[in-house]
Amino acid sequence: MNLARLFAGQEATWPPAARHIAGPWSLRDGQGGGKRVSAATLDGAFDPAAVAEAEAGMRALGQAPLFMVRPDETALDADLAARGYAVVDPVTILSGAVADLAAEPPPPVSAFTLWEPLAIMDELWAENGIGPARRAVMARVQGPKTAILGRRKDRAAGVAFAALDRDMAFVHAVAVSPEHRRQGTAVNMMRAAAQWAQDQGATSLNVLVTDHNHAARALYASLNMTDVGQYHYRTIAPQKA
Template sequence: MEFTIGGRLEVRITPTDVGKRVSVRRRTDDGGTGAEFTDVVGVLTSWNNGVLSVTRKSGESVHIVESTVVAGKVVPAAPARRRGPAASFGELATVTARAWQPVESEALGDWRLRAAGGFTRRANSALPLGDPGLPVGEALDRVRDWYEERGLPAYVQTATGAEGTQELLCAELERRGWRREVSAEVRIAALAPVGDLEAEVRAVRLTREPDAAWLARYQRLAAPGPSALRVLGSGPSVWFATVPGDTGAPAAIGRCVVDGRWAGFMAVEVAPEQRRRGLATTVMAALARRAQDEGASAAWLQVEDDNEGARALYDGMGFATHHRYHHYRSA
């Protein structure tokens, strides 16, 4: 990474560059003769009182003392991704929200307040996709009040790592004491290769509604209450996949929502004793073929950072990270 002009290191960023993507080199030694440096790339989210904050695409905010900065420059947005379909953040954010709809929703300017009795953070968090119509501090106070009225913790779902995402809001939430609890990747891929995966799809039963066995296998559901059932059944065209097991309980399950050109995959789970038999691939392939029959050509899914097994599976299917989302909880 070069910061030199005519062989000299130069700092070519100022506080007026807040909101831009930057690359910063800082000194990490204690001021002795053995200088050591690290580079930070991300969105410059603040520059106050001699401290720069740079938010990486992972959502991590790095605080840099101004006196340690030896070089810096504004850099262009990350290059367009070569794998998977072309997609904007706005398009994907809208499609993913339609696939997991709350029971109750209210607009706050361009933000959307969502509640579903506490069933999953996604259905019980504010989704900020534009201007709330209020100063951010007042908007966050309104978010807290709205969730408190419903006996729920206040969450805001933000995104980083793609053009049009919300690094500045992440930094503001952290400044106000909101705590990041969960981060996940939103991944995309062409749908046809998923449908072409070698799998015994005839073993998969597809239905429009989840039955009791499917619900019993779904690990995020302690009890199938009405709010959870409404969230699971929401979306333009919803399909549930079940691979029957030898004992009557499903060996594997999955859910897919078809929405125009997109097919979203969720709740792909395999019974512990049935793992390493390719059943997750079987479920994905069966759902992908049904989505293709309805005209879909692109696929998306969400995978949390700590789910290494699922990440490896989706790597093999050609899914590439488009952006990341984070849930911040009010202090």
């Protein structure tokens, strides 16, 4: 799978508020929506002298310097490490075939797709740490998109967001209430997302998961989703007292 295409799809389905070009960098105005919509990325050849330009640009946006380092950007990675930037949140991109994931539908009334999200869905996201700034990212998506509501024992149990970029669907902001975890809610939501994606003409369903999220990685492995790429962030390590 083409990594550049994956990164473009990831951004189209989880976009920053604005993107600015500064020399060889893309700088993102995340407006509090998290690392993915705030990190700078290298678009041209790496020049160590240009790092200061990226740092200044991010500070001008009111954001602490944060870089996304993608595969093969070894010179950038080494330079940032030498400047005291620490690795945070290594991420793996996992992908599965939509046809396979949609082949087994979720049980009746266990998962629904709809847009706009219901109030209970916003409440579930908020209870699981996905606040207004991240929900604003969903509202910014221009292409086909949907929210997914998972239900268990006649109660709202989980929520997720999916969006399409050409033939790729991405699922973001998956959250399941603690009392409903490990009960199949997330699996049902992923299968509902796959059925929605199939109806939209997508051929792959993709998720991004931090490497330390072992529960999520186990979930996606159970759905036969496979590793198709990685990246990590670097930010200045906090000073010890």
